[in-house]
Amino acid sequence: MNKATRKTIIAGNWKMNKTPAEATELITAIAPLVKDADCEVIACVPYVDLYPALEAAKGTNIQIGAENCHWAKSGAFTAEISADMLASMGLKYVIIGHSERRQYFGETDKTVRDRVRAALDAGLTVILCVGEYLEQREQDVTAEVVRMQTKIALMGVSAEEMSRIVIAYEPVWAIGTGLTATAEQADEVCGIIRECIAELYTNEVAEATTIQYGGSMNDANADELLSKVNVDGGLIGGASLVAEKFAAIVKAASK
Numbered sequence: 001m002n003k004a005t006r007k008t009i010i011a012g013n014w015k016m017n018k019t020p021a022e023a024t025e026l027i028t029a030i031a032p033l034v035k036d037a038d039c040e041v042i043a044c045v046p047y048v049d050l051y052p053a054l055e056a057a058k059g060t061n062i063q064i065g066a067e068n069c070h071w072a073k074s075g076a077f078t079a080e081i082s083a084d085m086l087a088s089m090g091l092k093y094v095i096i097g098h099s100e101r102r103q104y105f106g107e108t109d110k111t112v113r114d115r116v117r118a119a120l121d122a123g124l125t126v127i128l129c130v131g132e133y134l135e136q137r138e139q140d141v142t143a144e145v146v147r148m149q150t151k152i153a154l155m156g157v158s159a160e161e162m163s164r165i166v167i168a169y170e171p172v173w174a175i176g177t178g179l180t181a182t183a184e185q186a187d188e189v190c191g192i193i194r195e196c197i198a199e200l201y202t203n204e205v206a207e208a209t210t211i212q213y214g215g216s217m218n219d220a221n222a223d224e225l226l227s228k229v230n231v232d233g234g235l236i237g238g239a240s241l242v243a244e245k246f247a248a249i250v251k252a253a254s255k
């Protein structure tokens with residue numbers, strides 16, 4: 001197991017927060033604090049914030065991503081945004097399959113897979129979210145759940161395309177709740193996902209895939225979580241909205 005074979009990525013997921021003007025402000029505040037980062041730094045922001053965030057991030061080491069994309073190239077899908085639209089803006093990253101999409105907006109493993117396909121076809125890199133509900137953890141089916149979500153989402157994704165897949169393990173019970181998985185729990189499940197990728201592809205592909213942890217990661221617990229061999233970064237919600245907290249996590253990942 002060699003962490004050095006893969007990129008460490010700290011990505012903010014702003015969810016439905018920040019107006020365009022506030023987005024400019026936040027990126028401008030984060031930029032000087034993370035300029036010496038020894039990891040990739042990404043902010044995934046609401047659609048209306050993409051342009052201002054891209055503008056504010058110009059000349060910095062912060063990359064901007066979106067929080068979702070539709071599976072169709074174009075068409076009668078009122079209010080949706082295609083992967084091509086995002087790619088044409090110069091974006092590289094898009095989050096797909098976040099548990100809030102699954103929980104509140106009818107996202108299924110099948111629609112996650114379709115969106116992954118569309119994003120890859122558009123040339124984007126996907127941050128694919130998987131994770132179990134508390135009830136599933138209590139029923140001791142966490143491994144089955146994350147394996148199933150991972151396998152279905154990656155159906156039809158080639159080994160070459162895996163270089164544009166990042167996986168975020170986000171236990172649903174830890175998101176926005178202040179409850180964090182222990183570093184051991186995070187490491188264990190990220191390891192299960194890595195094994196699943198090795199089965200689907202090769203050990204080499206599995207060793208090269210960045211697997212993040214997400215769920216109440218903050219400036220206080222990042223060090224320990226990121227010290228684990230299978231945890232290659234974080235997908236950060238609440239703490240990504242505060243420049244100093246986000247920068248502290250980036251710093252922990254840069255050690």
Ligand code: PGA
Pocket residue numbers: 013170174175176177178214215216217235236237238239
């Ligand atoms: P949280 O969100 O850090 O606020 O728990 C993480 C996420 O949903 O990506």
